[in-house]
Amino acid sequence: MSAPCDVVIVGASLAGLRAAEALREGGYAGRLTLVGDEPHAPYDRPPLSKQVLSGWVRPQETFLPRLHPIAGAWRLGVAASGLDTAAQRVDLADGTALDYDRLIIATGTRARPWPVEAEAGLGGMHLLRTLDHAAALTAALEAKPSRVLVVGAGFTGSEVASACRDRGIEVTVVEQGSTPLAAVLGPVVGGHAAILQRRAGVDLRCGVSVTSLFGDVQGRVRGARLSDGNVVEADVVVACLGAVRNTEWLAGSGVQAGPAGVPCDAACRALSADGAPTDDIFVCGDVSHFHHPLAGERRIALEHWGNAINQARVAAANLLRPGSATNATALPAFWSMQFGANFKSVGLPSHGEQVMIVQGALETGRFVAAYGRGGRIVGAIAVNQAQWLPFYEQQILAGAAFPPDWRVVDQPQGATPQPAGFPGATPGAAYAGA
Amino acid sequence: MRILVDLNKCQLYAQCCFLAPDVFKLEGEEVLVYHPAPDETMRERVLRAAAACPVLAIVVEPVGADSSP
Numbered sequence: 482m483s484a485p486c487d488v489v490i491v492g493a494s495l496a497g498l499r500a501a502e503a504l505r506e507g508g509y510a511g512r513l514t515l516v517g518d519e520p521h522a523p524y525d526r527p528p529l530s531k532q533v534l535s536g537w538v539r540p541q542e543t544f545l546p547r548l549h550p551i552a553g554a555w556r557l558g559v560a561a562s563g564l565d566t567a568a569q570r571v572d573l574a575d576g577t578a579l580d581y582d583r584l585i586i587a588t589g590t591r592a593r594p595w596p597v598e599a600e601a602g603l604g605g606m607h608l609l610r611t612l613d614h615a616a617a618l619t620a621a622l623e624a625k626p627s628r629v630l631v632v633g634a635g636f637t638g639s640e641v642a643s644a645c646r647d648r649g650i651e652v653t654v655v656e657q658g659s660t661p662l663a664a665v666l667g668p669v670v671g672g673h674a675a676i677l678q679r680r681a682g683v684d685l686r687c688g689v690s691v692t693s694l695f696g697d698v699q700g701r702v703r704g705a706r707l708s709d710g711n712v713v714e715a716d717v718v719v720a721c722l723g724a725v726r727n728t729e730w731l732a733g734s735g736v737q738a739g740p741a742g743v744p745c746d747a748a749c750r751a752l753s754a755d756g757a758p759t760d761d762i763f764v765c766g767d768v769s770h771f772h773h774p775l776a777g778e779r780r781i782a783l784e785h786w787g788n789a790i791n792q793a794r795v796a797a798a799n800l801l802r803p804g805s806a807t808n809a810t811a812l813p814a815f816w817s818m819q820f821g822a823n824f825k826s827v828g829l830p831s832h833g834e835q836v837m838i839v840q841g842a843l844e845t846g847r848f849v850a851a852y853g854r855g856g857r858i859v860g861a862i863a864v865n866q867a868q869w870l871p872f873y874e875q876q877i878l879a880g881a882a883f884p885p886d887w888r889v890v891d892q893p894q895g896a897t898p899q900p901a902g903f904p905g906a907t908p909g910a911a912y913a914g915a
Numbered sequence: 916m917r918i919l920v921d922l923n924k925c926q927l928y929a930q931c932c933f934l935a936p937d938v939f940k941l942e943g944e945e946v947l948v949y950h951p952a953p954d955e956t957m958r959e960r961v962l963r964a965a966a967a968c969p970v971l972a973i974v975v976e977p978v979g980a981d982s983s984p
Contacts, residue, residue, distance in 0.1 A: 522982070527922070537948070543951055546918055547982050548980075814923045821943030825922075865944050867945055
């Protein structure tokens, strides 16, 4: 195959930007075009649910630092609508098209919309995924609502609730699972998250769902009816229902894609219909669906900031020099800050069959929980114990035994493994809800 | 100026909070929050904070970086 001279990157968020920078840093001197469906330059999403909602940082102050000149063409505010792999052409929603000789797919995810269309259109309904969402929700919080209803207590929902309490706003959180964060961390650590929420004054309702929303004659939301028969009155509702992968534009393209994402190999190459890796199409970030050694046979998707950066580098390296980089060695990692606590994870906690507190104690709010599967440690979460996480990263990489036989400081006496309690024990699905 | 902290790397040594307290703050025992777009007059302090970070978690956009579009 000839050397690349016309690269198109679809997706202009963290993964797309870092892939573009890595291409230039790697010596690529040809044409480079970035396509983004949002009108904004690439921005960082984690601050949106924290510093932006708190009012300290304005939404337009989250643009990502540029680490290397891109010298590219930007097509922002226009989504990709189709792909013709035979003609090597990306169709755009405005009717134009872009030819490529190498393509990077980094279209990420969007917030899962409220499922009932009539209710989704009520005034006071919010999602939180984009800069524009954050601007709208921040303005709504500044208007001092009498109560905010957060539907879904994954990381985004929990961080929204935390920001509301920091502002002194009454907040109700409705979560279908038995605890907050149960899909990602399981009910043991999730139980601690529930204590943090209630201690901060959150009206937390677990094991229930919203059956309908109701509004006033002006079309503004007024509250929700719950599956347990209760009614919650609220003038702002934030739907934190997880993410939907942006793969519809790839339908019929010849590249495998679906609701689980865009499958790729360890070199971040997209797969053609027969399962063979393509040599001109690469995938990185939240939209990718890939094998990780920790997860065995099952493909996983990671909606993680760090994964977007790692895969962007791998995709760019292999685009320029085939076979030069692999994604298989990076361990998943993420963080969340809520209610004054710092949650940091490494590995795949949601893949665990068992969980055990290995340092500290739940009651003190400072602890490390390790997750095991098949006699090996596969993940760990540290709550206000960030400095210990690199040790667990080494244990996971080394395939250390679970329950652990190592000695560490602050080790609880008589701790034993408990069932991890993940519903269905499907790591990919669990992460999709995060 | 534009900055970010790689919070996967950050281990809460909090040196940045002492060197540039208007930009990096500890909320609670281990919650680091930072301003991603500090005023340009903060550059010297932010660069000192970045250099002092034991895990090199602070990324600072260079002066004159191509910030198109």
